[in-house]
Structure formats: structure tokens, C-alpha cells
Amino acid sequence: EAGVAQSPRYKIIEKRQSVAFWCNPISGHATLYWYQQILGQGPKLLIQFQNNGVVDDSQLPKDRFSAERLKGVDSTLKIQPAKLEDSAVYLCASTRAGPQYFGPGSRLTVT
Amino acid sequence: DQQVKQNSPSLSVQEGRISILNCDYTNSMFDYFLWYKKYPAEGPTFLISISSIKDKNEDGRFTVFLNKSAKHLSLHIVPSQPGDSAVYFCAASERGTYKYIFGTGTRLKVLA
Numbered sequence: 001e002a003g004v005a006q007s008p009r010y011k012i013i014e015k016r017q018s019v020a021f022w023c024n025p026i027s028g029h030a031t032l033y034w035y036q037q038i039l040g041q042g043p044k045l046l047i048q049f050q051n052n053g054v055v056d057d058s059q060l061p062k063d064r065f066s067a068e069r070l071k072g073v074d075s076t077l078k079i080q081p082a083k084l085e086d087s088a089v090y091l092c093a094s095t096r097a098g099p100q101y102f103g104p105g106s107r108l109t110v111t
Numbered sequence: 112d113q114q115v116k117q118n119s120p121s122l123s124v125q126e127g128r129i130s131i132l133n134c135d136y137t138n139s140m141f142d143y144f145l146w147y148k149k150y151p152a153e154g155p156t157f158l159i160s161i162s163s164i165k166d167k168n169e170d171g172r173f174t175v176f177l178n179k180s181a182k183h184l185s186l187h188i189v190p191s192q193p194g195d196s197a198v199y200f201c202a203a204s205e206r207g208t209y210k211y212i213f214g215t216g217t218r219l220k221v222l223a
Contacts, residue, residue, distance in 0.1 A: 004154070031209050033211075035213075040215070041215055041216075042115075042117075042200050042202075042213035042214050042215045042216055043155070043200070043213045044213070045210065045211070045212075048209070048210060055210070056210055091154055091155070093154075095209060097209070098143075098160065099145055099157040099160055100157070100209075100211060101157060102147075102154030102155045102156070103154050104152070104153055104154050105152075105153075105154050
């Protein structure tokens with residue numbers, strides 16, 4: 001069974017630029033998550049999808065972050081415009097039920 | 112307010128000995144708990160879970176203990192191996208939400 005795929009793995013941008021991350025979950029996993037992990041901290045949930053509907057986006061900074069999962073499969077997370085404090089690893093995870101399975105993450109550096 | 116806490120940022124253990132990683136939570140509605148292991152430049156990998164109807168779950172060298180009255184869980188690794196050196200995160204969720212709150216992690220170093 002293929003794992004969660006994410007791209008790009010690394011991205012460096014200047015502040016005020018935009019960036020998009022892509023995630024393809026494990027086949028058959030209806031629930032998809034985006035997390036932000038800042039160095040030295042645990043993953044922080046940004047948004048949770050069930051199929052293509054949003055379950056929880058209470059911690060998503062909606063003035064600059066957006067996410068979609070149009071066909072209930074893969075998802076994109078966009079940041080526009082980026083700030084220095086957005087430098088982090090963006091993790092995608094999926095589950096059918098029970099434990100989540102994570103992708104390798106996308107490391108964003110904002111200069 | 113941090114609902115899931117791992118108060119030890121790091122832990123060093125000799126190879127072959129027991130590693131004990133601790134996690135405390137504040138939300139009494141949490142009823143499902145997980146441990147993840149994370150190597151550098153990789154995503155977290157699921158290790159073991161426990162639901163609130165149990166107080167112990169074992170999988171090979173890994174055992175998780177849950178003390179609901181103390182709102183505390185621990186992960187025991189016996190015997191510890193150098194390959195266990197990683198950052199360990201505990202996570203918790205309320206029944207049926209599949210919304211997980213993570214602790215800040217404990218870096219385990221197993222010395223050969």
C-alpha cells in the first residue's frame with residue numbers, strides 16, 4: 001500500500017510571495033489533515049477534511065492560508081502572502097479510522 | 112492552553128535498558144491516545160495506540176500504559192536499541208472526532 005505523498009519536499013520563498021503544497025493520501029482514506037510543525041514543537045492541526053468537506057479549520061489563518069480537497073482525494077494547501085513565521089514543516093496525514101498516517105512533509109523557509 | 116504535555120524534552124538511555132516516555136493531558140473527554148516516532152526529515156510514524164477502555168496495550172518491545180484518573184500515559188520501550196533514537200510524540204483525541212492534539216515531543220537518545 002502506497003503511503004501519503006507530498007510535494008514539494010523543500011521550498012524557499014521570500015516573504016510576501018505565495019506557495020502551494022500538494023498531498024495525495026492513502027487510497028481509501030476519507031479523512032485528510034494538514035498540520036504545521038514549527039521546530040521544537042508538536043504538529044499543530046490547520047485543517048481537517050472528511051471526503052471533500054471541511055470538518056475543522058478553526059486554527060487555519062484564513063487571511064493567508066487556504067486549502068481545498070475538490071474531489072475528496074488529493075489536497076492543496078496555499079499560503080499567500082507568506083510571512084517569516086510561516087517557516088515550518090507542513091505535514092499531510094490521512095486516516096480511514098483510528099491512527100493517522102503521515103507523509104514526509106514539506107519544509108518551507110521564508111526569507 | 113496546551114491540552115497534551117510532554118514535560119521532558121529529552122531523555123538518554125543505555126542500549127538494552129528500559130526507556131520510559133511520559134505524557135499528561137488535561138481534557139477528560141480524550142479517550143483515544145497514540146504514540147508516534149519521528150526521525151529527522153521524515154513524517155511521524157505511528158507506533159502504538161490505546162483506548163480509554165484499556166489501561167495497557169503491548170506491541171513487541173513497546174507498551175503503552177494509561178492512567179485515566181491521573182490523566183497520564185507512558186510509553187515503555189524494552190529493551191531500548193540505538194535505532195529507537197528519535198523524537199516521540201503522544202497525541203490524544205475525543206471519541207469519534209479523529210481530531211488529534213499532539214504534545215511537544217521528547218527526544219530519545221539510546222546510547223550504544
